Amino acid sequence: MSHHIVEVKNLYYRYTDGTTALNGVSFRITHGESVAIVGANGAGKSTMLMHLNGYLTPQTGEVRIGDMPLTRQTISHIRRTVGMVFQDPDDQLFMPTVEEDVAFGPLNLGLPLEDVNTRVDQALKQVEALHLKKRLSHRLSGGEKRRVAIASVLAMEPDILVLDEPGTGLDPHGRRLLIELLASFRHTKILATHDLDMAMDLCERTIVLHNGQIAADGPTQKILRDDELLQKSHLERPLRLQGYPICNRGNT
Amino acid sequence: MTSHNRYAILSLLPYTIFPVTMLVLADLPLRVILQKMLLAAPFTLFVGILNPFFDTTPMLQLGNIYLTGGFVSFISIFLRMFLCVTASLLLIATTPFHEICHSLRRLGLPKPFVIQLMLLHRYIFLLAEEAARLIQARSLRSFNGRGAELRYFIPMLGQLLLRSMDRAQRVHAAMLSRGFTGEIHLLRPSTIKNTDIVFVAAWSAAFYLFRTGIPSHIIRRIGAFFLT
Ligand SMILES: Nc1ncnc2c1ncn2[C@@H]1O[C@H](COP(=O)(O)OP(=O)(O)O)[C@@H](O)[C@H]1O
Ligand SMILES: [Mg+2]
Secondary structure: HHHEEEEEEEEEOOOOOOOEEEEEEEEOOOOEEEEEEEEOOOOOHHHHHHOOOOOOOOOOEEEEEEOOEHHHHHHHHHHHHEEOOOOHHHHHHHOOOOHHHHHHHHHHHOOHHHHHHHHHHHHHHHHOHHHHOOOOOHHHHHHHHHHHHHHHOOOOOOOOOEEEOOOOOOOHHHHHHHHHHHHHHHOOOEEEEEHHHHHHOOEEEEEEOOOOOOOOOHHHHHOOOHHHHHHHOOOOOOHOOOOOOHHHHHOO | OOOOOOOOOOOOOOHHHHHHHHHHHHHOOHHHHHHHHHHHHHHHHHHHHOHHOOOOOEEEEOOEEEEEHHHHHHHHHHHHHHHHHHHHHHHHHOHHHHHHHHHHHHOOOOOOHHHHHHHHHHHHHHHHHHHHHHHHHHHHHHOOOOOOOHHHHHHHHHHHHHHHHHHHHHHHHHHHHOOOOOOOOOOOOOOHHHHHHHHHHHHHHHHHHHHOOOHHHHHHHHHHHHHH
């Protein structure tokens, strides 16, 4: 199944105000992998992810999803393959009710109404939010919004899930539920985060971004123990790996 | 309602049955509705307040008190306000905003307008929150009212605009990533039920009856009976 491969080659991106957000990024993610993109604020994570479903087009370099380079012709197909969960669920839930919001994508795919309805139910069931179906989007709690936002992407049945800081705005319990939920998905997953504990729980592989460049790319366990690298990239060891007995209890 | 003449009071009275029944049926908090109505009252007051001074022809006799034409039309205006405001409030209170939008769409309002309305209603709360945060941030750092002058207000507005534009861009990105191509397809969640048709038909019939003036004629008769 080669169409689940994500490949980025030598990507540069500079915003119109002159900020260079990506400064030569290359990586290749294969089918079924789960990869964390970590980095301090402003490291370029969001800019990176925006390229993966074609919201930003490469200024130089190339993005390939499966066998296809990302171009104007392939963009609609790629958007169907790559599901993007944005950082702020309020940006993503723009329709009045949960149901309409989750239906937005499938309706755009031109599916008949019954199929849309089954997809909506399925997606909501997957995130355990079926009971929220008729609720108004703006009245949901932070955790509920996050789950519905994920459902709205799942309803498109993407092969690859891209999530930008999915833990933002969640309390520890909500965060724990989210991690369990994401762990249950069998998609290829790419998630940007500065929550290194979350990266440890979900991803075998980690890519460290710093100042728009890849500072490291390797197994999560190894990278998150490399103090010199973490310090250089303005990151900190996950609490669990800091060697305090109280944090280690129950986690190993 | 506008088709009644400007001195109409009695012929307007039967219409009050509509808001009253709806209030009871929908089990709405009366106090809230009345409070909201007070907001509209001053406007009507200004519109009608001068009528009693300009129009002094005696119109109505209640026992031995004469009411001038101006006063009667003033009351009439107030009654109309009451009916209009309660009717709109009832619509808002009993119907979720998005269903009003869907109905507007079915009544033939162009889709772009309906979508605009929906998005407006979706994001106006966030906008208000954002504005409140800005104002709080300012007041936490302003002392003795310093920093609260108008010249600081304008950059704050600008800031709010920039934030809204950023948000609009992110929302657009979220739409695009779910296959948006310039056309929003709407689910049609509510369909018209038989009870709805009966509801509309019954009230229309009632309003038609009120308009013919027969009920008010009856009220007049009864009133005359007691006053004389
Ligand atoms: N719309 C924009 N216009 C100009 N500069 C931007 C914009 N968005 C982000 N940047 C800049 O690009 C850099 C990378 O930002 P971003 O990709 O959002 O980082 P991260 O998601 O890792 O926090 C930052 O220096 C940021 O200030
Ligand atoms: Mg970001």
